[in-house]
Amino acid sequence: MKRRDLLxxxxxxxxxSALVSPAAAxxxxxxxxxxxxxxxHLPRPAMKGGGFQVFTQxxxxxxxxxxxxxxxxxxxxxxSASEAGCLEFLDDxxxxxxxxxxxxxxxxPVRPENEEAIMGSPQxxxxxxxRYEDGLKALEAxxxxxxxxxxxxxxxxxxxxxxxxxxxxxxxxxNGVKGKWFFELMLQNAREGYLADPLYxxxxxxxxxxxxxxxxxxxxxxxYIERQGENLKLEPVSLIPKD
Amino acid sequence: MTIERPKADVVICxxxxxxxxxxxxxxxxxxxxxxxxxxxxxxxxxxxPPAVDPDELxxxxxxxxxxxxxxxxxxxxxRMDQTAAPVRNWSAYQxxxxxxxxGTHWAGMSWRFTPWDFEVATQTRERxxxxxxxxxxxxxxxxxxxxxEPYYDRFERIAGTSGIAGNINGEIKPGGNxxxxxxxxxxxxxxxxxxxxxxxFREASERMGYHPFxxxxxxxxxxxxxxxxxxxxPCTYCGFCDFHxxxxxxxxxxxxxxxxxxxxxxxxxxxTETEVLHAVKHDDGKTAKGVKFITKEGEEGFQPADIVxxxxxxxxxxxxxxLSGIGEQYDPATGKGTVGRNxxxxxxxxxxxxxxxxxxxxxxxxxALAVQIDDFNGDNFDHGNLDFIGGAxxxxxxxxxxxxxxxxxxxxxxxxxxxxxxxxxxRDYNQGAGIFIQGTSMPVRDAYLDLDPDYRDRHGQPLLxxxxxxxxxxxxxxxxxxxxxxxxxxxxxxxxxIVENQAEESWNPYKQHSSxxxxxxxxxxxxxxxxxxxxxxxxxxxxxxxxxxxxxPNNGGYxxxxxxxxxxxxxxxxxxxxxxxxxxxLVKG
Numbered sequence: 001m002k003r004r005d006l007l008x009x010x011x012x013x014x015x016x017s018a019l020v021s022p023a024a025a026x027x028x029x030x031x032x033x034x035x036x037x038x039x040x041h042l043p044r045p046a047m048k049g050g051g052f053q054v055f056t057q058x059x060x061x062x063x064x065x066x067x068x069x070x071x072x073x074x075x076x077x078x079x080s081a082s083e084a085g086c087l088e089f090l091d092d093x094x095x096x097x098x099x100x101x102x103x104x105x106x107x108x109p110v111r112p113e114n115e116e117a118i119m120g121s122p123q124x125x126x127x128x129x130x131r132y133e134d135g136l137k138a139l140e141a142x143x144x145x146x147x148x149x150x151x152x153x154x155x156x157x158x159x160x161x162x163x164x165x166x167x168x169x170x171x172x173x174x175n176g177v178k179g180k181w182f183f184e185l186m187l188q189n190a191r192e193g194y195l196a197d198p199l200y201x202x203x204x205x206x207x208x209x210x211x212x213x214x215x216x217x218x219x220x221x222x223x224y225i226e227r228q229g230e231n232l233k234l235e236p237v238s239l240i241p242k243d
Numbered sequence: 244m245t246i247e248r249p250k251a252d253v254v255i256c257x258x259x260x261x262x263x264x265x266x267x268x269x270x271x272x273x274x275x276x277x278x279x280x281x282x283x284x285x286x287x288x289x290x291x292p293p294a295v296d297p298d299e300l301x302x303x304x305x306x307x308x309x310x311x312x313x314x315x316x317x318x319x320x321x322r323m324d325q326t327a328a329p330v331r332n333w334s335a336y337q338x339x340x341x342x343x344x345x346g347t348h349w350a351g352m353s354w355r356f357t358p359w360d361f362e363v364a365t366q367t368r369e370r371x372x373x374x375x376x377x378x379x380x381x382x383x384x385x386x387x388x389x390x391x392e393p394y395y396d397r398f399e400r401i402a403g404t405s406g407i408a409g410n411i412n413g414e415i416k417p418g419g420n421x422x423x424x425x426x427x428x429x430x431x432x433x434x435x436x437x438x439x440x441x442x443x444f445r446e447a448s449e450r451m452g453y454h455p456f457x458x459x460x461x462x463x464x465x466x467x468x469x470x471x472x473x474x475x476x477p478c479t480y481c482g483f484c485d486f487h488x489x490x491x492x493x494x495x496x497x498x499x500x501x502x503x504x505x506x507x508x509x510x511x512x513x514x515t516e517t518e519v520l521h522a523v524k525h526d527d528g529k530t531a532k533g534v535k536f537i538t539k540e541g542e543e544g545f546q547p548a549d550i551v552x553x554x555x556x557x558x559x560x561x562x563x564x565x566l567s568g569i570g571e572q573y574d575p576a577t578g579k580g581t582v583g584r585n586x587x588x589x590x591x592x593x594x595x596x597x598x599x600x601x602x603x604x605x606x607x608x609x610x611a612l613a614v615q616i617d618d619f620n621g622d623n624f625d626h627g628n629l630d631f632i633g634g635a636x637x638x639x640x641x642x643x644x645x646x647x648x649x650x651x652x653x654x655x656x657x658x659x660x661x662x663x664x665x666x667x668x669x670r671d672y673n674q675g676a677g678i679f680i681q682g683t684s685m686p687v688r689d690a691y692l693d694l695d696p697d698y699r700d701r702h703g704q705p706l707l708x709x710x711x712x713x714x715x716x717x718x719x720x721x722x723x724x725x726x727x728x729x730x731x732x733x734x735x736x737x738x739x740x741i742v743e744n745q746a747e748e749s750w751n752p753y754k755q756h757s758s759x760x761x762x763x764x765x766x767x768x769x770x771x772x773x774x775x776x777x778x779x780x781x782x783x784x785x786x787x788x789x790x791x792x793x794x795x796p797n798n799g800g801y802x803x804x805x806x807x808x809x810x811x812x813x814x815x816x817x818x819x820x821x822x823x824x825x826x827x828x829l830v831k832g
Contacts, residue, residue, distance in 0.1 A: 026283075028514075028515060029513075030507060031502075031507050032284060032286070035288060037289055037290070037292075038285070038289050038290050041291070041295060042295075043295060070661065072661075072664075072665065073665075075662045077669050078665065097305075098305055102313060103305075103311035104312055105313055105329050105331045107699065109698075111328065114328055115328040115329075118325060118326075118327070119319075119328060120748075120749070120751050120753065123328070123331045123332065125331070163660070190660075192300060192647055196300035197298055197300060211669055213672060214646045214672070216297075217298070218297070218481070219296075220480075220481065221480040221606070221607040222480060225436050225437075225480050228438065228442060229601045229604075230604075231602045
């Protein structure tokens with residue numbers, strides 16, 4: 001440790017004799033001996049059987065199911081989004097850190113037009129949960145204004161027409177909801193629910209993974225890498241036991 | 244109350260790859276080192292074991308290992324006459340948010356730059372004449388590849404890099420990259436195996452007369468004990484690599500390679516969940532006396548130290564220099580000032596295609612699992628009749644088959660929803676394959692970094708502002724490289740190609756594929772054009788060293804990590820071999 005003495009040339013008053021160690025900051029000396037999982041990295045399974053936390057209104061669930069089951073209908077490739085648990089998935093996601101927008105930068109100044117021009121697409125300072133709250137209301141209002149019925153009562157063909165119009169930016173929703181971008185949010189979340197680990201409430205019975213042939217949470221393909229171009233027919237596995 | 248900490252010889256700001264390498268070298272040399280990291284302690288068995296890691300939604304989609312924008316973001320604009328906007332949501336950027344930094348969640352592509360990358364100004368002038376570089380702000384690094392070789396070697400030994408040498412001491416080796424700079428010896432571990440697509444890409448490019456080789460990888464191919472005595476395990480090709488930790492101790496990372504040795508050294512202290520706000524200079528401004536920090540609980544404190552090392556990732560390195568008043572802000576109008584100068588990126592494109600009646604099994608993957616040709620990288624080909632300098636690596640990759648990430652990788656014209664999407668994804672998931680074009684990025688006068696006048700972070704400090712768009716040289720380069728890549732895909736038999744040339748539209752962080760942000764605190768032999776000397780020491784405040792890809796004056800057609808690691812080894816050795824014995828500038832300005 002002699003080298004330290006050589007470094008004392010920068011002036012005297014740098015150190016203080018009161019060597020107070022920090023009360024709160026985590027100071028680590030030595031290799032941490034803890035072997036239990038860090039609490040914030042433990043798996044966070046979706047609550048089961050506890051009912052809906054965000055979509056507490058039946059009509060909201062009906063609108064969502066009507067949209068999601070056109071985005072991912074039941075057919076010969078597999079179950080529909082709602083059959084696969086995508087509503088429960090989204091409810092759980094919106095109830096937590098994703099729905100709260102905890103990762104997002106939400107500070108002002110908020111300049112929506114400039115931000116859209118600079119970034120090539122709009123940025124939102126509402127959380128995903130708020131965007132669903134506003135978006136579902138807007139869909140319901142749109143259906144009542146154009147068709148005179150509740151959204152969930154629309155025919156599958158009419159819902160497809162509305163979804164296509166939103167996707168192509170041809171339909172504007174009321175109350176300032178950006179229809180094209182609300183469509184993108186719903187499409188993203190519906191397919192997340194269909195393809196994420198069943199841990200999160202969707203992809204029930206690993207239907208989404210079986211559809212495309214993804215083997216799931218497997219962790220060792222060394223026995224298979226040299227079987228090139230072959231249909232390996234691997235059964236998928238999940239991070240939680242089959243529910 | 245302000246926390247006053249005991250003085251350290253060295254304080255390290257940010258404990259990712261660069262900070263870990265520096266801390267390891269300096270503590271081994273006997274110096275008393277304190278590292279300050281704003282993220283939490285994370286380790287393999289406690290945070291990403293195999294029962295936690297293969298979770299696409301959590302780690303890839305929600306990016307829970309990455310630094311959230313609510314902690315700190317950057318602002319962005321294409322041109323100086325625009326008002327920058329903050330990046331509010333996840334984008335191409337992938338900043339680290341834990342002990343280990345981005346070195347925990349990176350993919351592991353473990354490149355050395357070519358000799359040309361380090362001397363791009365001189366070599367371009369000598370080979371093609373000064374006019375070739377018109378409009379570019381080229382400058383040499385002040386260090387050559389030959390000088391870097393021992394440090395590259397050291398970092399690869401620590402990381403356990405898998406690969407196959409193409410040039411050992413000037414002798415070209417079969418199977419390796421014949422264009423690479425001479426290496427002193429073979430890689431620490433042998434190359435990874437080929438997937439179906441890698442073999443197809445390899446054979447197609449060989450038929451075309453190119454020189455394919457297995458990518459050097461930080462997903463190591465067999466068990467390995469590194470020079471620090473740390474044991475790594477073999478990669479299992481699980482396909483949950485980039486954005487994820489590694490549950491097998493087989494991805495090169497501070498956790499797998501350095502921290503087990505470093506943390507046990509009595510002269511090392513680590514403060515986690517504590518953020519360095521800025522360095523504090525002595526009254527004469529010639530040296531720094533330590534750093535001001537704030538804990539997770541909001542308590543401020545001061546860490547005195549004789550040497551301040553900033554290893555906070557490229558963007559934050561530049562920001563911390565500006566917040567600390569170390570060096571002068573670059574002004575694109577006058578060309579004066581050096582901090583913020585020569586920001587570059589990575590010029591990228593993709594060519595995707597499909598193989599009917601084949602199973603590409605994309606879920607068999609690794610972050611760096613790929614075959615590449617370097618025939619069109621750097622200055623490996625004659626640019627005499629071309630309207631650009633630089634080039635790109637062209638790789639056929641097998642990084643992952645994560646189903647959410649790939650849900651739009653469909654044959655052209657496919658719908659993204661309805662039964663039509665289900666049918667398309669069922670058909671295409673197991674038939675897709677991709678080429679990634681990872682190109683050089685050349686500095687220009689008006690691509691730079693400074694502090695944003697409007698937007699602030701959670702502590703009230705200004706965010707960093709990026710002004711950047713593609714320049715003509717890089718656009719011309721990528722057009723040429725995209726055509727070469729399409730030819731290879733066609734030769735390989737890929738059908739229904741989807742070609743994306745990223746430089747055809749204005750740059751913005753939501754549209755890009757690469758997380759490689761480069762420059763802004765660049766190294767060089769001339770203090771009027773570089774913030775740091777060739778040992779990454781500030782020209783202005785000699786006890787401050789700034790280590791990261793922020794030091795690259797231009798970007799090579801490669802991932803930056805191994806060059807960052809090699810520069811860190813070199814800077815650390817200069818500190819403990821020379822600087823501590825005679826503190827002052829290591830190079831005359």
